[in-house]
Amino acid sequence: MSNPDSFIDEVTEEVRRDKLFALFRKWGWVGVLLVVVIVGGAAVNEFLKAREQRQAQATGDAVLAAQDADGAEARLAALDGVAAEGDAAAVIGLIKAAEAEAPERADELLAAIESDASFPALYRDLATLKRVMLPGSPMTADEKVAALDPLLGPGAPFRVLAEEQLALAEIEAGDAEAALARLNALMDDAEAGDSLRERASQLIVALGGTVE
Numbered sequence: 001m002s003n004p005d006s007f008i009d010e011v012t013e014e015v016r017r018d019k020l021f022a023l024f025r026k027w028g029w030v031g032v033l034l035v036v037v038i039v040g041g042a043a044v045n046e047f048l049k050a051r052e053q054r055q056a057q058a059t060g061d062a063v064l065a066a067q068d069a070d071g072a073e074a075r076l077a078a079l080d081g082v083a084a085e086g087d088a089a090a091v092i093g094l095i096k097a098a099e100a101e102a103p104e105r106a107d108e109l110l111a112a113i114e115s116d117a118s119f120p121a122l123y124r125d126l127a128t129l130k131r132v133m134l135p136g137s138p139m140t141a142d143e144k145v146a147a148l149d150p151l152l153g154p155g156a157p158f159r160v161l162a163e164e165q166l167a168l169a170e171i172e173a174g175d176a177e178a179a180l181a182r183l184n185a186l187m188d189d190a191e192a193g194d195s196l197r198e199r200a201s202q203l204i205v206a207l208g209g210t211v212e
Contacts, residue, residue: 054114075099090116090123093132103136110134125151129158141173160192164200171207180209185210 056135069075079096091114100106113119113127128151131137139147144165151162163186170179183200186192192200201211 022025036207038155072099072101085166086118087120087123090119090127094123097127097130101194103134104138105139107131108136125156125158129161129165132169144169160186160189160196163189164196168201171203176207180204180207183207184209 047182065078069077069078076096076099079092079099082092084092090113093109097106097109097113100109110127110131112122114131116124128147132148137144148162148166148169151158152166153159156162163182167179167182167186170176170182183204186200187197187204204211
């Protein structure tokens with residue numbers, strides 16, 4: 001390569017470096033800002049995760065401490081003092097309903113969960129099912145049927161349990177024929193577990209039916 005060519009290459013390389021440095025001087029702050037945002041965002045995310053974990057642990061500890069109180073009323077009072085939101089609040093509500101000695105009080109607590117649209121559907125459906133299953137439930141047979149009907153959709157998490165409770169409500173209402181048909185369908189339901197099938201077969205026999 002001749003000296004003029006070498007000189008031209010050196011000048012070209014120098015111009016490229018100058019342009020690159022000028023570009024860095026003009027836009028380098030953008031890259032720095034992106035790094036700061038990414039690193040800062042990751043730090044904030046880790047902080048929020050740690051805070052949520054601490055809050056969940058504190059809530060769990062408070063619930064466990066409440067369970068150690070002497071007597072149902074004392075446990076309910078202690079649970080009332082546990083601050084919680086979202087899923088945790090729904091779970092605490094279900095625990096309080098289980099602690100309530102009077103069926104009316106338990107029904108009231110479950111109804112509050114059932115009607116709270118801020119809770120996930122899973123907890124609201126579970127509250128509905130537990131309301132129907134309460135010993136001494138204040139609900140009539142027709143009210144139970146109406147409450148359970150929305151739980152029968154395809155893929156609903158408590159569908160087969162709701163079918164069983166519907167059969168019991170139909171028996172309570174005096175419609176043994178409908179209950180037998182529902183119980184026999186449960187015996188052939190792929191989603192029904194062995195214990196549910198066992199209960200269904202006992203009811204079928206009690207109603208005068210036969211189990212194939």
